Amino acid sequence: MEFRKERVGAGGRAVQIGFLLALLALWYLATNRWGVNRLLLPNPIAVWHQLVDVLRSGEFWPDLRVTLTELAAAFSLSLTFGTTIGFFVSRTGYTIRVFDPLFAGIYSIPIILFLPLYVLFFGLGPASKIALGATISFFPIVLSTIAGFGNVDRVLVTAARAMGASNYQLFRYVLLPAALPVILGGIRMGFTVALLSIIGSETLASLAGLGHHIVQLAEGMDMPRMFAYIAFVVVIAALLNGIVSFLEARGRRHA
Amino acid sequence: MTSRDAAVRIKSVSHQFGEAGDAQFVRALADTSLDIARGELLCLIGPSGCGKSTLLNVVGGLMTPSSGGVEVAGKPVRGPRPRDIAFIFQENALFPWNTVIENVRLGMLFQGVPKAEHETRAKKSLEAVGLAEFANHYPAQLSGGMRQRAALARALSLETDILLMDEPFGALDEQTRMILGEDLSVLLSRTEKTIVFVTHSLGEAVFLADRVAVFSARPGTIKKIIKVDEPHPRNPEFVTSEKFTALRNELYALLHDEIRKTVAEGA
Numbered sequence: 001m002e003f004r005k006e007r008v009g010a011g012g013r014a015v016q017i018g019f020l021l022a023l024l025a026l027w028y029l030a031t032n033r034w035g036v037n038r039l040l041l042p043n044p045i046a047v048w049h050q051l052v053d054v055l056r057s058g059e060f061w062p063d064l065r066v067t068l069t070e071l072a073a074a075f076s077l078s079l080t081f082g083t084t085i086g087f088f089v090s091r092t093g094y095t096i097r098v099f100d101p102l103f104a105g106i107y108s109i110p111i112i113l114f115l116p117l118y119v120l121f122f123g124l125g126p127a128s129k130i131a132l133g134a135t136i137s138f139f140p141i142v143l144s145t146i147a148g149f150g151n152v153d154r155v156l157v158t159a160a161r162a163m164g165a166s167n168y169q170l171f172r173y174v175l176l177p178a179a180l181p182v183i184l185g186g187i188r189m190g191f192t193v194a195l196l197s198i199i200g201s202e203t204l205a206s207l208a209g210l211g212h213h214i215v216q217l218a219e220g221m222d223m224p225r226m227f228a229y230i231a232f233v234v235v236i237a238a239l240l241n242g243i244v245s246f247l248e249a250r251g252r253r254h255a
Numbered sequence: 256m257t258s259r260d261a262a263v264r265i266k267s268v269s270h271q272f273g274e275a276g277d278a279q280f281v282r283a284l285a286d287t288s289l290d291i292a293r294g295e296l297l298c299l300i301g302p303s304g305c306g307k308s309t310l311l312n313v314v315g316g317l318m319t320p321s322s323g324g325v326e327v328a329g330k331p332v333r334g335p336r337p338r339d340i341a342f343i344f345q346e347n348a349l350f351p352w353n354t355v356i357e358n359v360r361l362g363m364l365f366q367g368v369p370k371a372e373h374e375t376r377a378k379k380s381l382e383a384v385g386l387a388e389f390a391n392h393y394p395a396q397l398s399g400g401m402r403q404r405a406a407l408a409r410a411l412s413l414e415t416d417i418l419l420m421d422e423p424f425g426a427l428d429e430q431t432r433m434i435l436g437e438d439l440s441v442l443l444s445r446t447e448k449t450i451v452f453v454t455h456s457l458g459e460a461v462f463l464a465d466r467v468a469v470f471s472a473r474p475g476t477i478k479k480i481i482k483v484d485e486p487h488p489r490n491p492e493f494v495t496s497e498k499f500t501a502l503r504n505e506l507y508a509l510l511h512d513e514i515r516k517t518v519a520e521g522a
Binding site (some may be wrong): 158162163173176 | 341348362365
């Protein structure tokens with residue numbers, strides 16, 4: 001993450017923007033000049049018109065509300081359980097040695113495979129998306145919380161104790177500021193995977209939500225509008241990640 | 256020495272790590288007794304692993320000895336005693352996310368100093384160590400010597416009668432060490448503090464101490480106590496005096512084996 005601190009400068013920024021513009025140009029040429037089937041790849045201008053229509057009509061609201069509600073519920077659950085369980089596991093070397101490899105092991109398997117099981121248990125509605133999103137995002141949060149609280153420099157704890165710090169003071173002024181940068185990284189990661197798994201599972205088995213809507217459009221062969229929705233989701237995801245990154249940076253400063 | 260004069264009484268302290276028969280079993284300290292007078296600066300010197308840091312932790316209540324005990328101000332030590340004892344560690348024990356002055360204030364908050372006194376005490380102790388201009392710097396922005404000065408300021412602000420220093424200059428280069436030693440001597444001659452100072456450096460021990468307790472190899476116990484009869488603050492010229500050389504040589508003879516280790520470690 002070290003490279004984040006340095007700015008890329010105007011030249012680097014120009015390369016990034018140029019790359020995206022080149023992709024757009026390729027897209028345009030592919031559909032208008034090279035004759036790629038419009039059913040596979042719609043024209044970018046048609047997509048743009050559809051996107052404007054989606055935004056003007058406001059028809060995205062019900063699906064957006066479903067997806068965001070699922071995300072908020074899943075993230076609240078994983079945040080609460082991840083940080084709490086992580087903190088208690090980090091309290092002794094023994095519990096760290098027992099639970100850290102266990103959580104890391106489960107985290108490394110693709111939990112999305114259990115979606116059918118979640119649907120059987122929680123139904124096709126939002127509950128199964130919330131449960132799956134919460135499960136998947138729990139792991140990066142719990143693992144980073146264990147790592148954060150488990151690796152606090154011993155001498156700082158000893159020094160605080162020697163100066164008479166109470167348990168609360170030790171937590172508030174030593175453990176928390178020492179662990180927070182690591183935990184915030186895990187929380188951001190948890191947020192990202194929650195969003196991915198919720199939209200992903202909406203496309204696989206659901207009754208509503210942005211992912212659900214995109215699949216419906218695909219099945220109706222309405223390619224330009226489907227691409228417009230995909231662009232819309234990309235913008236929403238970028239916005240949400242931007243907000244979380246901003247909050248993370250603020251959290252680090254105020255630690 | 257009568258018990259009235261003693262700020263710290265160490266009474267036949269022994270300590271071992273692990274159980275007898277364990278692979279990890281280490282007898283660190285064997286039956287060590289010592290009285291430390293009020294206002295005295297006592298240096299503990301000895302081979303690596305001889306238990307001098309263990310003894311310091313026992314005195315400070317950070318470690319409970321396997322047998323024996325310690326009295327501070329006439330009362331047995333059963334845990335940290337932040338009102339009586341302040342610590343300075345070898346490693347940088349400043350909180351890296353706080354500025355220098357925040358570190359000093361935090362120590363006072365932990366110890367329970369009334370908030371109204373924080374500002375004046377913090378300023379006073381930072382001035383005493385010559386860091387007033389660096390109050391708002393973060394530890395990472397300071398040199399190693401300055402960080403130890405900041406740690407000293409934090410300990411001084413607690414206004415304890417006893418200061419325990421565990422190789423506080425151990426990680427610093429020779430020149431910084433010398434200057435800090437001189438400053439410490441001046442600073443401490445103005446206070447009535449009782450100080451126990453663990454060091455690897457013979458010169459540092461002779462320069463700073465009223466008495467030097469020489470430890471034997473593990474399991475450590477005090478082999479001999481050497482008196483350094485020289486008023487504080489110590490003059491830099493003291494280092495070049497015959498008295499200094501004679502005392503240093505005496506220590507050298509007592510610690511001959513350890514000198515080789517120290518040289519090998521590049522200290």
